[in-house]
Amino acid sequence: MGHDHHHDHTVSSLNKAFILGITLNVAFVVVEFAVGLYYGSMGLLSDAGHNLSDVASLLLAMLAFRLAQAHATPRYTYGYKKSTVLISLLNSVILLIAVGVCRIFFLSDTPQAYDGMLPWLALLLVCSLFFPLLSVYRFKQGCQD
Secondary structure: OOOOOOOOOOOOOOOHHHHHHHHHHHHHHHHHHHHHHHHOOHHHHHHHHHHHHHHHHHHHHHHHHHHHOOOOOOOOOOOOOOHHHHHHHHHHHHHHHHHHHHHHHHOOOOOOOOOOOHHHHHHHHHHHHHHHHHHHHHHHHHHHO
């Protein structure tokens, strides 16, 4: 019995979902960082940093997909298809470094009072749920195109 079907895992084009996901996340990072600075909330600042790492991951994914589309050359006979694996590894290393930095700097932070921030926290919570869901929906739509 032969195994006779073809798997095509190439990406034909980068769709608008990447750009939308990056734009929404950057806007959310800016707002969350500003509110965190205004209220002196380490929780909001650290979440803004986490969302910024999501933006970096999306940018690295875009880079990987673009490199994977590069054609083979006499020197690189396979092209750059394995760049997706290497960039995933790079992303993992960056996240581990970020965890170490958070461990060093933020573990000793004391709890904070949230006087007057409840409306902002509620708005940020809604945005933190809505933006990723919208991004996932757009990514899924882009995969079906």
